[in-house]
Amino acid sequence: MEDAGRGRPARRQRQRAALRRDLGADRRLLGLNNIELITDRDLQTNLREIKQVKRDWPDRALIVSIMVPCVEEAWKAILPLVEDTGADGIELNFGCPHGMSERGMGSAVGQVPEYIEMVVRWCKQNTRMPVITKLTPNITDIRKPARAALTGGTDAVSLINTINSITGVDLDSFAPQPTIDGKGSHGGYCGPAVKPIAMNMVAEIARDSETRGLPISGIGGITTWRDAAEFMALGAGNVQVCTAAMTYGFKIVEEMIEGLKNWMDEKGHADLDAIVGRATPNVTDWQYLNLNYVAKARIDQDACIKCGRCHIACEDTSHQAITSMVDGARHFEVIEEECVGCNLCVNVCPVEGCITLEPLAAGSLDKRTGKVVEPVYANWTTHPNNPMARQAAE
Amino acid sequence: MAEGQFKQGIAAGRLAPPEYADNFSDLHPPFDRHEALVEADRCYFCYDAPCMQACPTSIDIPMFIRQISTGNPVGAAKTIFDQNILGGMCARVCPTETLCEEVCVREVAEGKPVQIGRLQRYATDTAMAQHKQFYERAAPTGKRIAVVGAGPAGLACAHRLAVNGHEVTVYEAKPKAGGLNEYGIAAYKSVDGFAQAEVDYITAIGGIDVQHDKALGRDISVAELASSHDAVFLGMGLSGVNALRAEGEDAEGVQDAVDFIAELRQAGDLAQLPVGRRVVVIGGGMTAIDAAIQSKLLGAEEVTICYRRGKEHMNASEFEQDLAASKGVTIRHWLQPKSVIDAGGRVAGIELEYTTLRDGKLVGTGETMLIDADQVFKAIGQSFDASPLNGSGNSIAMEGGRIKVDAEGRTSMAKVWAGGDCVVDAREDLTVAAVAAGRDAAESIHRALTSNGRA
Structure with missing residues (x-):
């Protein structure tokens, strides 16, 4: 105390x-x-x-x-x-x-x-x-x-x-x-x-x-x-x-x-x-997070109450990766081709456990990038987009 | 308990004076500020919200609730009035349990919807108490429009026309404006003269001249109005009442429920209003429920609603049925009136026949039963009385016994629009639907008179 x-x-x-x-x-x-x-x-x-x-x-x-x-x-x-x-x-x-x-x-x-x-x-x-x-x-x-x-x-x-x-x-x-x-x-x-x-x-x-x-x-x-x-x-x-x-x-x-x-x-x-x-x-530093970890949001349709908050949050401020209408009906579903696994929908969903981030298994296809999920750990320190990493390599 | 409770026959003063006040107080007391904030916080601010879709006037419900939750109830009221200038009354009388609140995602999720109706009342009451007027009239168009009927459809139409700069004259057959809001709503749903306060609030915009005691077919005609005005809107509602088609229904003590409800609303002292000791109400809609509950609240000992079909077929919502049950009203199903038992010219009871559905058709089974009654209310639907129209000498096409209109509310007669209960409408006969019809007809009239909305 x-x-x-x-x-x-x-x-x-x-x-x-x-x-x-x-x-x-x-x-x-x-x-x-x-x-x-x-x-x-x-x-x-x-x-x-x-x-x-x-x-x-x-x-x-x-x-x-x-x-x-x-x-x-x-x-x-x-x-x-x-x-x-x-x-x-x-x-x-x-x-x-x-x-x-x-x-x-x-x-x-x-x-x-x-x-x-x-x-x-x-x-x-x-x-x-x-x-x-x-x-x-x-x-x-x-x-x-x-x-x-x-x-x-x-x-x-x-x-x-x-x-x-x-x-x-x-x-x-x-x-x-x-x-x-x-x-x-x-x-x-x-x-x-x-x-x-x-x-x-x-x-x-x-x-x-x-x-x-x-x-x-x-x-x-x-x-x-x-x-x-x-x-x-x-x-x-x-x-x-x-x-x-x-x-x-x-x-x-x-x-x-x-x-x-x-x-x-x-x-x-x-x-x-x-x-x-x-x-x-x-708890680690950002540059050591595994860049080969890919997760996609998944909406449990039985738990979904169709408030649409995930859709509008994703649509207006993120990756346009959640539907609002499917075949003319109100339906909220993750578009895997667009989902980056940012977790925003999980945070705004009012129903506990309704939206989860599901990791893609190594070897499976990430529909967003069209690439296969690598089985190995790789981080920013060696990433090709990292100018520091490029300099080190050169 | 007052001794008047057991007076035989139809009698006034069945209750002690304080009981009347208790019985006819506000059905849903208004939220105070804290209650409103807590309830508003429950709203999820849904995307393309189901509640908004379910509202016949398409009020932006998540937005107005958000405005309440941020401490801006006046802004919330404007959001409501933008779509529905009778939002105050609709907040009181809408069967929200079958509209916005039925589809609220929290109703779906936990069986406990956000109390949208009460929040709407909180917002509109706040703004009306402050006499906030949100609309200014557009520059005068010089166009004059006649509105027949000062009910929800007529008032909504008149207001929107006035906003658009037109001059409106409203012709009302009754001594007061408001239509069913004034004469047809159960007293405990609209206390403290709210209907008239709302009429005053709506007409405060100016450009709306309400003329009372002017009945179509008696004092005015459609043809005259059409020739003396640039457009006419007919919103006269339903003035006919369906008959029981039972023997002896002319006996003393058999009354139209709508008349009883209107008398009750206009009564200065409820203790002076007579009601039977044993009351039977025939019908299954809101009128039946309102008449039954109010009979009970006036001190009737036994009140029974008899409806010829099943519970699931009743037009009265589940909430209304439960409300009636909680007040001690008995609701009986699969019974149709056969004859009124007449004792010396007065009702003594009613004989009913059991019914059943055979091949989708309602038929009597031949079995009958008797209920003692000293008062019988007929609440088996209202009908459109076309005679005032015919009296105008012009033909207005009808459909299903009511006025036929197109998607914009235009009748078959040039310059004449119609809306509300007097037209065929896929939507139920609801106040809120009448408001939508009046508002939309006003926009149609405005477009027609001003070449696409430009004066």
Whole structure:
């Protein structure tokens, strides 16, 4: 749990919960943007409560998330105080995109790998506690700060923190949302909408040759057991949940625990080691994808409800590879001569499992290209259309 | 329960006053904004949508639902009115379960269609509440057109003609405009005077002069209208009512269902409207259902619909039949009226004969049965009364007892178009079909008067 028992020693003038939700039609939460300042409670109160929580729940790990000014004295000063609470570890908040970054804290540090390395090193030198470095996604390459944290001696990284965002604009006042007295500021976006971005970043660190093996705590829109399993399959050893609890309360975690158990039992996964990182080797770079893999969409006519969305999506924006009318009747069928297997129809079809991509077996004819599907793996690095490959050959 | 429930014979005030209000409140209460957004979100925005194909007026349903879902119900209303200026009433009275909603892909997929009718009502109600007028009249053409009948066909025709810059005079036999919308729709489908509000909304465009109490064959004739106007549209509906052809049907207490429905719609105080304790309705269409349900809602103890064919042959939709059943109406099939039991000049019951299909032909089996009744409603179809036309002295070709028209709505008489229930139409006698006919005839008239639409 990200927030449960988490102390935030940095002092703030006042706390303001300025949140705005991104909502679906039935007000289902898609994402949450906060521009809140972190805490207006004094450090001593936080420390006292952290200590109490650890005393009450000695068998639970308690991680304290810390953010102080980027000078060694500040870190040196706070670490013993945190240690004294009996906490099991600390998380360095290098992710907060607002409020602290303007004062040289939070993502202001997280966006500069050299600072990360330096602060992590200070912490490792000044505490016995394990150090988790929390990373901001508001950078271009997540591997750089992860590598820096590792070099500084971090025990683990956690990601992602929230993403700079404006969730909306009030079209009467023309103020960005969330709005404070007519003005808005980029806030931190979290919740289900950020999950794909977070998972990519987790995978990037998990498969990077320099950071491979570095423990990862996955964060970003985890709402169901399936979300948790996906993060873990991509290399996260554990996950953190905040927005889902903010939406539904802590009870949501019960579903995640039971769901994960049930799935692991069903699939015969004995422990977490059986799933953590299992998907990581399957994440590769684009140029290594098999270009001899050919798949065609197939529409299950018994399941098709004839909404025609696959047709119009393909017709207007893709490859004109799905019929709308066959022999005068409304009928949606893939034209194999045109289908490139792009997956768009699968995504827009409202019926689960109705449209599937079926791989062509090696040796069979691809009606679109008129070529036989090759049995061997071949990728972009050797493809004749790749100028780099041609240069290498020449 | 009010003690009036068990009064013998045909009596008023069977219910306590609040019960009338409850019984005749909106059949489908309007969606609020949130309900509309959630329901709109269920629409898949189908390509070449089946619902749109099924709509006689071809409303772009996926588009208007999309507009609702993006918070633009007024734009949605314009999408609807572009095709059907009576979209507000159609949203209330269309048998959507046999039109758009029957073919909704979600009906096919999960037996639960998008509630298109209620969404349409949400959009049109929103725009009408804001008095949004979407159309401006084109430059005056100087052409004058007579429309006979201010029902759905006539109003749709008049509006489209007015949009195109013509001057329209609507001649209506009744004191109010609206036709069946005003006189023929069950009260719980059109509450709060919606029919008149819609007439006002439609005529607000200007250029439409509605003259009341002007009946064809009595006050005006087709020949006169044709000579004094550039074109004539006949949309007078069906004024005849089919007879039971049963002995004793002249007894007191035997009444046309359409008259009962009209009286009920015009009644200021439903408690003053008398209804039988035991009511039998003969027929199998919407009129039979409406008369039966409203009898029940007025406090009749027993209401029985008797239809001479099977459930599957009833013109009333499945939904309407279920609605009647849920209100406590009994629907009996394979029974045809044989004679009305007369007790001192008043109805005391009705004798019916069982029927069957023999070689595709409906025949009586000879077996009879008796139902006690103090009121019998005839709802076995309406017919076109051609006498007002003949009175005009001109011959207008007929077909199947109604006016014959071509694909554009032209009759055999020069300058005269017709549409709605008074013409032979492959489509059922639906409000929405009448709107389509009136609208399309208006476009045909416009083309004819302006050389391909150019004034």
